[in-house]
Each structure stands twice: as structure tokens, then as C-alpha cells.
Amino acid sequence: MYKYDHFDQSIVDARVAEFRDQVNRRIAGEITEDQFKPLRLMNGLYLQLHAYMLRVAIPYGTLDSRQMRMLAHIARKYDRDYGHFTTRQNIQYNWIKLEECADLLEELATVEMHAIQTSGNCIRNISSDQYAGAAADEVADPRPWAELLRQWSTFHPEFSYLPRKFKIAVIASPEDRAAMRLHDIGLELVRQNGELGARVFVGGGMGRTPMIAPEINPFVKADDLLSYIEACLRVYNRYGRRDNIYKARIKILVHEIGADEYRRQVAEEFAHVKTLGIDPPLAELERISAFFAPPAFDAADVEPDRSDPDFAVWLDQNVKPHKQTGYAIVNISLKPIGGIPGDATSAQIDVMADLAEQYGFDELRVTHAQNIVLPHVAKRDLHAVWQVLRNADLADANLDLISDIIACPGLDYCSLANARSIPVAQKIATRFADMDRQRDLGELKLKISGCINACGHHHAGHIGILGVDRKGVENYQLTFGGSGAEDVSIGKIIGPGFDEDGVVDAVEKATEVYKTLREGDERFIDTYRRVGLEPFKEAIYG
Amino acid sequence: MVEFRYRTDEVTEQPSVTLDAFLDQSNATAVRLEPDDDARALIPFLDRLTLIEVAFPKYRDGRGYSSARILREAGYTGELRAQGDVLVDQIAFMRRCGFDSFAPEASLNPEAVARALSTYDQFYQKAADSAIPVWKLRHG
Numbered sequence: 001m002y003k004y005d006h007f008d009q010s011i012v013d014a015r016v017a018e019f020r021d022q023v024n025r026r027i028a029g030e031i032t033e034d035q036f037k038p039l040r041l042m043n044g045l046y047l048q049l050h051a052y053m054l055r056v057a058i059p060y061g062t063l064d065s066r067q068m069r070m071l072a073h074i075a076r077k078y079d080r081d082y083g084h085f086t087t088r089q090n091i092q093y094n095w096i097k098l099e100e101c102a103d104l105l106e107e108l109a110t111v112e113m114h115a116i117q118t119s120g121n122c123i124r125n126i127s128s129d130q131y132a133g134a135a136a137d138e139v140a141d142p143r144p145w146a147e148l149l150r151q152w153s154t155f156h157p158e159f160s161y162l163p164r165k166f167k168i169a170v171i172a173s174p175e176d177r178a179a180m181r182l183h184d185i186g187l188e189l190v191r192q193n194g195e196l197g198a199r200v201f202v203g204g205g206m207g208r209t210p211m212i213a214p215e216i217n218p219f220v221k222a223d224d225l226l227s228y229i230e231a232c233l234r235v236y237n238r239y240g241r242r243d244n245i246y247k248a249r250i251k252i253l254v255h256e257i258g259a260d261e262y263r264r265q266v267a268e269e270f271a272h273v274k275t276l277g278i279d280p281p282l283a284e285l286e287r288i289s290a291f292f293a294p295p296a297f298d299a300a301d302v303e304p305d306r307s308d309p310d311f312a313v314w315l316d317q318n319v320k321p322h323k324q325t326g327y328a329i330v331n332i333s334l335k336p337i338g339g340i341p342g343d344a345t346s347a348q349i350d351v352m353a354d355l356a357e358q359y360g361f362d363e364l365r366v367t368h369a370q371n372i373v374l375p376h377v378a379k380r381d382l383h384a385v386w387q388v389l390r391n392a393d394l395a396d397a398n399l400d401l402i403s404d405i406i407a408c409p410g411l412d413y414c415s416l417a418n419a420r421s422i423p424v425a426q427k428i429a430t431r432f433a434d435m436d437r438q439r440d441l442g443e444l445k446l447k448i449s450g451c452i453n454a455c456g457h458h459h460a461g462h463i464g465i466l467g468v469d470r471k472g473v474e475n476y477q478l479t480f481g482g483s484g485a486e487d488v489s490i491g492k493i494i495g496p497g498f499d500e501d502g503v504v505d506a507v508e509k510a511t512e513v514y515k516t517l518r519e520g521d522e523r524f525i526d527t528y529r530r531v532g533l534e535p536f537k538e539a540i541y542g
Numbered sequence: 543m544v545e546f547r548y549r550t551d552e553v554t555e556q557p558s559v560t561l562d563a564f565l566d567q568s569n570a571t572a573v574r575l576e577p578d579d580d581a582r583a584l585i586p587f588l589d590r591l592t593l594i595e596v597a598f599p600k601y602r603d604g605r606g607y608s609s610a611r612i613l614r615e616a617g618y619t620g621e622l623r624a625q626g627d628v629l630v631d632q633i634a635f636m637r638r639c640g641f642d643s644f645a646p647e648a649s650l651n652p653e654a655v656a657r658a659l660s661t662y663d664q665f666y667q668k669a670a671d672s673a674i675p676v677w678k679l680r681h682g
Contacts, residue, residue, distance in 0.1 A: 005680070007664045007676040007679065007680070008676075010663065010664050011662065011664050011666070011676075014661050014662045014663075014664075017661065018658075018661045021657070022631070035629070038601070038602070038629075038631070039631055121602070121604075151666040151676070151677075152666060152667055154666050155635075155662070155665070155666065156666075156667055157607065157634075157635040157636075157638035157639050157667070157669050158604075158607045158608055158611055158635075158639055158669065159604070159607075160604065160607075160635055161601070161602055161603065161604025161607065161632075162604060163604075234608055237604060237605060237607070237608045238605055238608050242577075242603055242605075272615070276615060276668065277668060278667065278668045278675075280675075280677035280678075280681070281677070281681055283681050284677045284680065284681060287680065287681075
């Protein structure tokens, strides 16, 4: 894991002092809420329906047990004893008091954490593959590149007032576990003649105009990366639309001028930017990479005892193969049946931290699907880990099943929402509570957004649900066929919307159609892609 | 009105003209760039300019930051002024992009500006100022 040196620490400490000053000016009435708003928004502090919400950055979703414990401590001390892990691999606290905010950030800074650029029209937290460093299919660990980008983007003087927010994801596997092409910039590390570089995709995104990012460059070398990304951003900062907030994301620019013209403009800008000497030497990437060296794997390859059927189900569903013999990747579901997707109590966060420390080389990951990963667990320890998780209500064996739902906070918390998301997620999970039934349905990614901004990734759901407001009544539209994985696609609305119970029924009917029509080991989305919408529509509306 | 100026040469007295007016005629030595003006149009004339004023009608509109860097990267050494909705918390970024004078619409507290400019002493990126980026300090 990356460790701060005194440079990194001094920047984060300075930010705490600056924010403390800004908050004090606000509390003293020296600045108005209007003037304070852009300042707090640069620091992840939102005024929500009921209270301030603070979003804490978890760079590329990686953290150690000390940092995880701090997240628990903050939930306990400053919030209502829980936190909410987000689709951008961050954590949000929903009940923060303005007066305590600077103290909270000061405590975070003691464990090399912050809330810098977790909101605002700037470059947000860099996201990545939660299996980085553990996946067998990666060409390299993507996190050093993400850290390089984190540093470059932190307080970038030219790109802090972009037309709109800007999200970057870095992956290094053909299998995409980070919805890479649904980001403003997606990078996929690849090797060309032995050299590591990045495929660059620009202009993806969800929101009200979902788009899949086209490839803009098939290979950017490591020592050109920052110049190239800087060129990408400069073209956007200069020519991205600012007349309409809903058309201000880079996807609209790339779409309107076309990928070829955008590529040409970036190439021209890059030719100039490259002369400025803004790229660190490769030694910097090597310095960062050293922090991500593989841990000292030494466990023998022991197959776990599967005699306990509950444990066996969890093994099959939540434990994934590791690149190192004798090890496995453990997924901890934050989706208990009837719970709030992504929420964890302070006690649960502590349990996960303890497990990482005792069994997982002190590493944890947050996933964009709002779960937690212990990336390096010896197979011989899996049963012990499972028992601890079970005692903490963290052993739900539903990874990638229909109850592993992504949901935004929705109208229960969010001031932008049109409809509630959480109760819909709870009802669907409860309807499909039977594990055998869920497992029979197999991988089925269901994602719920409470408004058109699509924070719940409904466009990328095999089944997506979008909450809208129809004449003052919450109404839910269904979309089928989306995917955020390497088979990326945008879901399509299937027909008129439903009320809350109606949408649960419609989802159930869709799963029945799938069960009737599936061939071989087809997933829901495969069947849908093969047979099309008609049979589903007939069953649901017919 | 220029409230903060970080240069020692004399203030240009000549009023600035629009980019179009400048390109049409002129022997003006001061130009004003609006957010949607292309700063690169000035590159052939930088030698004879002593003031380029970059307008910020709204603080949220960050195009002027790129205009400033483009001008500095092209070798412009004259006065580069940020004018308009310039707030105290933007000044440090603006300095890094090459602005060296500020004419905020709403007057700013000099102490707050000084504080804003001294908050950070380390910077991750190379920009248009003389700050040495952290990666260079790490590797020499």
C-alpha cells in the first residue's frame, strides 16, 4: 500500500488547516452559505435533506486496517454509528455537524486520508479494480498508475473549475470490474512489445445521457501519461459546454465533435504539452510501485473443508481465485437481505479491519458495487474468516446475485432524488431472500437510481431501476440489458413505469421468463440479449 | 480595479481592447480575453503586449485558467490579470496558472489573500509558476 512521505502529508495537513479556516469564516458569518458552498463542495461536504453529508476519499478503493478503523471511529464519534460505502469506492457519513468537520478531517489526516476533491467540478477520486494485485488476469497492478494520477490531479490549478465533475478509472485486466468505459476517462493498462502502457478511453458516463467511452488512444506510454491526460483535460476545459449543466460532461463534447476530432485536438495539444516537462521521470512510477509489491505469500495450497453447507455456499459465491497458489480473494457482502446496500456499522467496519490485519496482509478494498474485499486471504484461513464474518452479520453469500443490489441513497437522504431507492432494494432483496432461488438465477446485476443522475448505475444494470417523480408520485422505470463489465452496454427502458410494489413484481416476472428461456449456463443478460425484449414485455405487461 | 499585483514594473495605463478589435487593427498593447476567446490567437503578438486581462464573469467558469497557462507556456512575460468574479479561494490556483495581478469585482481582504497564498508550500504538478513539483523534489 502507498505510504505518504512528508510531501504528501504536508499537502493534506495544509488542506485541513485551510478548510478549518473556511468553516470558521462560515460559522462566524464572514461568508454566506452561497460563498461557502463552492468551498465545502471542493471538500466533499454536501448539504443534504436533513444534515451535512461528508464524503471521504478512499483512493482507488484501497485501505489498510488502521485506516478502516479510523472510518469506524469517525462513524462512532461524529455520525450515528454507521457509514455508507459508495459506488465510487468512497465512504459517506450522513449526519455530520459543520462545527465538527475540521476536527474530523484532522483525525483522518493522521491516517493519510482526506476528503479532497470528493465533490465539485474537479477531478474526483481515481477508481480502480478491487482485485488489483490479486487478480490472475491483470497485466500489472493498476494502483501505482492510479496513485500517480491521484497526485497529479490533487489541487490541479488548471482543472479545478471544469465544466463538470470528472471521473477517472484505471484497470489492468481484460475483465472489467470497475465499469471503466463508463467513466469520463477510462484507462486499461496493456503491454505492447513488453512495454506497459495505457489504452485511453474518453467520454463515457451514466447520468441522464449514458454513453460508452470510445477508445481515443490505443497505447500511451507510462512517461507520456500525465501529458496525455493533461491534454485530454485541457481540450475539455476549453471546449466543454458550460451553457447547460446537463450537457457539460466530457461525453457530450466527445459525442458532439466526434471521437476522431476530439482525438485530433488532443494529439495537437499533447504535442505542445509534452514539451513542458510535466511528466515525472519513470523513477517516480517505480517509487510508487514499490509500495504495491506483492505481500510475502507463503501459505500451502490447502483446499478448505466444505462439510458445512453454509460455508460451502459462501465459498462458491463470494470467494474468488487468487493469482497466488494457496490464496483466495474474499468478498464481504454489504447487502444483507432487507438491509441498506453499502451501509456498515462501526462495529462491522472494525471487524473487517481486524480480519484484514489478522488474515489479509492488512489490506482491504471497497468495490464499486458497494461491497468490501479482503484481497489476499490464505485458503487455510477461509473458514476462520467466514466464522468471524458470520458472527458480525457479514457473511451473506450473495455476491453478484439479484440481492447484491447497487442503490443510491435516494430520497431518504439525497436532495436531488425524485424517488426512494433503498426501500425498493430492500423489497426486492426480501422477495428473493431464498438463497437457492437466488443462486439458481445466477449472476444478475440489479442497480437502482433514485433520479436521472444515475448514481445507482441503473444504466449498467442487467436489470436497472430508475425512480422518477410522476405528478408527485414515485414511479419506477425498468431497464434491461445494461452492463458495466467488459461486455459494457447501456440498458433500455422496457415500457411504462410501475409503483414500488409493481416494480418488484415486474422484476420477479422477468426472472421467471429468464428461467423458462435460458439455455445452458446463460446468465439473465445473455438470455435477454439472445431473445430480445418481447417475451419479457409480454409477461410483464401482457 | 487592480487590488493585488505581484509585479514590480509600471502598471499599463492603456485600456484593454477586445480580442477581435486587437486582431482587426491595432497597435494596442493591452487586450481583454473573454472565456470563449482563443488565447492562442494572441501568440504571434505576445512581444508587443504588456497587459492581457482575462475575464471571469463567473468564478465557476474555469476557461481562463487554461488561457493563462497557454499564454505563459507560449512565453508571454507581460502582466496577466484576472478580472471579475475572482474569489479569495481561487487566487492560489490562478497564481499557479500564471496570473500576476487581480482585479476582483468584489473587494478581497488582503490578509485573507495572503493567507490563501501561503497555505500550501508543496505542489504535485508542474504548472506556470516557479514551484518545483513534489516529484522533482523527490528525484532531483
